[in-house]
Amino acid sequence: xxxxxxxxxxxxxxxxxxxxxxxxxxxxxxxxxxxxxxxxxxxxxxxxxxxxxxxxxxxxxxxxxxxxxxxxxxxxxxxxxxxxxxxxxxxxxxxxxxxxxxxxxxxxxxxxxxxxxxxxxxxxxxxxxxxxxxxxxxxxxxxxxxxxxxxxxxxxxxxxxxxxxxxxxxxxxxxxxxxxxxxxxxxxxxxxxxxxxxxxxxxxxxxxxxxxxxxxxxxxxxxxxxxxxxxxxxxxxxxxxxxxxxxxxxxxxxxxxxxxxxxxxxxxxxxxxxxxxxxxxxxxxxxxxxxxxxxxxxxxxxxxxxxxxxxxxxxxxxxxxxxxxxxxxxxxxxxxxxxxxxxxxxxxxxxxxxxxxxxxxxxxxxxxxxxxxxxxxxxxxxxxxxxxxxxxxxxxxxxxxxxxxxxxxxxxxxxx
Amino acid sequence: xxxxxxxxxxxxxxxxxxxxxxxxxxxxxxxxxxxxxxxxxxxxxxxxxxxxxxxxxxxxxxxxxxxxxxxxxxxxxxxxxxxxxxxxxxxxxxxxxxxxxxxxxxxxxxxxxxxxxxxxxxxxxxxxxxxxxxxxxxxxxxxxxxxxxxxxxxxxxxxxxxxxxxxxxxxxxxxxxxxxxxxxxxxxxxxxxxxxxxxxxxxxxxxxxxxxxxxxxxxxxxxxxxxxxxxxxxxxxxxxxxxxxxxxxxxxxxxxxxxxxxxxxxxxxxxxxxxxxxxxxxxxxxxxxxxxxxxxxxxxxxxxxxxxxxxxxxxxxxxxxxxxxxxxxxxxxxxxxxxxxxxxxxxxxxxxxxxxxxxxxxxxxxxxxxxxxxxxxxxxxxxxxxxxxxxxxxxxxxxxxxxxxxxxxxxxxxxx
Numbered sequence: 070x071x072x073x074x075x076x077x078x079x080x081x082x083x084x085x086x087x088x089x090x091x092x093x094x095x096x097x098x099x100x101x102x103x104x105x106x107x108x109x110x111x112x113x114x115x116x117x118x119x120x121x122x123x124x125x126x127x128x129x130x131x132x133x134x135x136x137x138x139x140x141x142x143x144x145x146x147x148x149x150x151x152x153x154x155x156x157x158x159x160x161x162x163x164x165x166x167x168x169x170x171x172x173x174x175x176x177x178x179x180x181x182x183x184x185x186x187x188x189x190x191x192x193x194x195x196x197x198x199x200x201x202x203x204x205x206x207x208x209x210x211x212x213x214x215x216x217x218x219x220x221x222x223x224x225x226x227x228x229x230x231x232x233x234x235x236x237x238x239x240x241x242x243x244x245x246x247x248x249x250x251x252x253x254x255x256x257x258x259x260x261x262x263x264x265x266x267x268x269x270x271x272x273x274x275x276x277x278x279x280x281x282x283x284x285x286x287x288x289x290x291x292x293x294x295x296x297x298x299x300x301x302x303x304x305x306x307x308x309x310x311x312x313x314x315x316x317x318x319x320x321x322x323x324x325x326x327x328x329x330x331x332x333x334x335x336x337x338x339x340x341x342x343x344x345x346x347x348x349x350x351x352x353x354x355x356x357x358x359x360x361x362x363x364x365x366x367x368x369x370x371x372x373x374x375x376x377x378x379x380x381x382x383x384x385x386x387x388x389x390x391x392x393x394x395x396x397x398x399x400x401x402x403x404x405x406x407x408x409x410x411x412x413x414x415x416x417x418x419x420x421x422x423x424x425x426x427x428x429x430x431x432x433x434x435x436x437x438x439x440x441x442x443x444x445x446x447x448x449x450x451x452x453x454x455x456x457x458x459x460x461x462x463x464x465x466x467x468x469x470x471x472x473x474x475x476x477x478x479x480x481x482x483x484x485x
Numbered sequence: 486x487x488x489x490x491x492x493x494x495x496x497x498x499x500x501x502x503x504x505x506x507x508x509x510x511x512x513x514x515x516x517x518x519x520x521x522x523x524x525x526x527x528x529x530x531x532x533x534x535x536x537x538x539x540x541x542x543x544x545x546x547x548x549x550x551x552x553x554x555x556x557x558x559x560x561x562x563x564x565x566x567x568x569x570x571x572x573x574x575x576x577x578x579x580x581x582x583x584x585x586x587x588x589x590x591x592x593x594x595x596x597x598x599x600x601x602x603x604x605x606x607x608x609x610x611x612x613x614x615x616x617x618x619x620x621x622x623x624x625x626x627x628x629x630x631x632x633x634x635x636x637x638x639x640x641x642x643x644x645x646x647x648x649x650x651x652x653x654x655x656x657x658x659x660x661x662x663x664x665x666x667x668x669x670x671x672x673x674x675x676x677x678x679x680x681x682x683x684x685x686x687x688x689x690x691x692x693x694x695x696x697x698x699x700x701x702x703x704x705x706x707x708x709x710x711x712x713x714x715x716x717x718x719x720x721x722x723x724x725x726x727x728x729x730x731x732x733x734x735x736x737x738x739x740x741x742x743x744x745x746x747x748x749x750x751x752x753x754x755x756x757x758x759x760x761x762x763x764x765x766x767x768x769x770x771x772x773x774x775x776x777x778x779x780x781x782x783x784x785x786x787x788x789x790x791x792x793x794x795x796x797x798x799x800x801x802x803x804x805x806x807x808x809x810x811x812x813x814x815x816x817x818x819x820x821x822x823x824x825x826x827x828x829x830x831x832x833x834x835x836x837x838x839x840x841x842x843x844x845x846x847x848x849x850x851x852x853x854x855x856x857x858x859x860x861x862x863x864x865x866x867x868x869x870x871x872x873x874x875x876x877x878x879x880x881x882x883x884x885x886x887x888x889x890x891x892x893x894x895x896x897x898x899x900x901x
Contacts, residue, residue: 354767
């Protein structure tokens with residue numbers, strides 16, 4: 070492999086230095102650059118100060134072949150990114166008539182008159198190519214001069230993201246073809262990070278693919294990054310081995326989500342799901358309905374924060390009420406009840422009791438219940454975390470168990 | 486006021502440059518420094534490279550009086566922060582026997598033997614004072630030398646945070662007494678950012694307090710920051726004026742949350758709440774149950790993703806089904822139904838229809854319904870955002886309307 074191209078990312082805005090907003094652009098761009106084999110060697114955040122900005126630019130251009138900035142392209146006097154670049158490259162800003170026309174069209178389409186201050190967004194230097202902004206008024210700039218590439222993008226992530234994907238990434242790939250770099254993520258649940266590390270320790274002795282372990286709300290993820298002409302084969306072989314080592318904890322890869330996997334199976338087969346939850350307070354339903362295919366299989370459910378008798382569901386509430394939060398049996402009855410009430414193929418339940426951490430350093434105990442044509446089943450889980458995280462883990466655990474059930478019933482292959 | 490003290494924050498770790506984890510430390514520290522009147526003029530992220538680190542330190546110390554670092558204090562060969570500081574200050578690292586003993590005690594308490602590599606965490610330079618780490622093995626360092634303050638902290642936020650609060654912040658306040666700086670946040674809903682700006686434009690002509698406007702999921706926030714001996718009086722006066730200008734949109738200040746405000750009123754009065762939601766899919770229940778007082782007033786609810794007839798609730802489902810998602814009347818019937826079924830004082834409902842943005846560029850229309858002893862009421866809302874954000878805004882809107890209802894019924898004062 071050649072020596073990697075070096076890059077820096079500069080985030081611009083005094084509000085970032087005051088901690089008023091989190092800079093999500095830099096971490097996103099850093100991960101994107103990593104995946105195309107460009108090595109980020111520094112991230113810098115600077116305020117809206119022309120001298121400071123020029124200094125930051127100069128130092129970055131000394132060290133790196135690619136310098137990417139976000140922010141400072143707005144219509145106010147504080148927006149100085151264009152000026153700073155012009156100073157550092159010793160060029161003059163001029164009004165680009167084409168950009169000016171585009172700006173006026175954009176404002177007309179919004180039914181608004183263009184404030185004169187917005188005109189500065191049509192300024193560019195002659196070595197710059199302008200980059201289309203689909204979601205805002207500030208165009209970006211691409212400058213390729215003296216063997217350095219400077220990329221100027223707006224700060225709001227909703228404007229920066231499509232510009233990166235549509236305008237910048239294709240140009241960067243052409244400008245720095247480099248080798249093939251591919252990534253793959255294997256997602257697991259119901260296993261600790263240390264245990265994952267133990268089961269896949271052999272992967273850490275290999276350079277290609279490189280292996281990383283990350284903790285996420287929906288479980289431990291293993292990420293593989295391979296390079297070279299046989300990157301795809303390397304990844305495929307590593308994935309196969311990883312899945313063998315980590316069975317039965319693996320539930321998906323890359324962009325898979327548990328609600329997505331479950332939703333796909335159920336909607337493809339015309340099957341349906343209902344939920345009853347207390348511990349998680351509606352979060353299970355919320356996660357399921359984040360997917361827009363949920364209306365095809367999710368019928369709804371009950372959030373049972375107090376006792377259930379009032380709902381008049383005609384279920385053995387005595388049994389549930391006596392044991393709710395403390396037994397798998399209650400979870401199973403809850404799942405069965407909602408399955409029957411909503412005439413669904415699957416009923417999924419969560420019941421549990423929060424511990425007062427200030428009084429006792431005890432785990433929250435949660436029971437997951439599933440009811441379907443082949444009967445009922447339950448699992449016990451323990452969580453030692455804050456209330457919000459416990460709720461989230463409980464909801465993910467319920468979905469993980471439902472996926473297991475789909476596998477047991479041959480509705481889903483073991484590893485998707 | 487004196488010229489503000491200038492600071493820089495350096496985040497250390499190659500994983501940050503690869504975008505593998507987001508740097509939450511820098512934004513937190515920046516906001517904390519801002520509140521004690523220390524001006525952050527740059528944030529830098531550097532990899533685990535001793536030459537690069539030393540360069541970053543040197544440049545930061547040239548520009549700033551306070552340099553704060555997080556990360557690079559672990560037990561591996563990649564953890565080079567201590568060495569980099571020693572090089573830049575031209576001092577020698579030595580084994581601090583007291584720290585060594587503490588380390589061994591910490592490991593013994595965890596029932597684990599100390600790996601030899603952890604010994605490097607007991608190294609310090611003679612000009613440094615060590616800072617206690619309550620949640621991990623790496624102590625921090627406080628160095629006050631040549632009129633510069635260098636603060637070295639561990640990277641994991643759960644270790645950094647208590648160290649900052651217990652060890653660093655008190656020392657910084659003593660070292661740089663400065664003036665009093667106070668902040669206050671006024672929270673609004675159901676008003677656009679531009680309209681807030683218009684109604685409070687006079688505040689932007691004043692230097693003390695400084696005013697900022699921020700968009701959050703639960704509405705537009707106005708933040709005031711005042712300094713000087715009369716900072717408290719300035720804030721109080723500004724808050725009063727702001728609330729006059731922004732009535733009836735203001736719903737809280739500082740750490741207030743809508744579920745918290747509503748929960749306090751209801752639980753204090755022994756009143757209760759139930760919900761029925763389709764559009765938001767359980768999110769309303771989830772937000773309410775994030776508070777641990779929710780068990781005192783929230784009885785639960787129904788997530789109605791499909792039709793309601795199966796629940797056998799004995800309600801005029803024909804009316805609801807015909808108009809669900811398209812009328813305030815349906816929202817009112819839903820609220821009334823769940824109020825009666827769960828015998829609560831308040832019923833709160835959300836119903837709406839998601840638009841397919843790819844087919845038509847239309848708003849999601851949502852109806853909020855409330856039922857209580859004085860009847861039923863409904864409101865229409867429109868959202869033009871992605872599915873997850875629409876759900877969130879709908880849930881917040883429902884809570885905001887419930888708060889309004891509590892005010893109308895004199896259960897809550899106009900501005901809390």
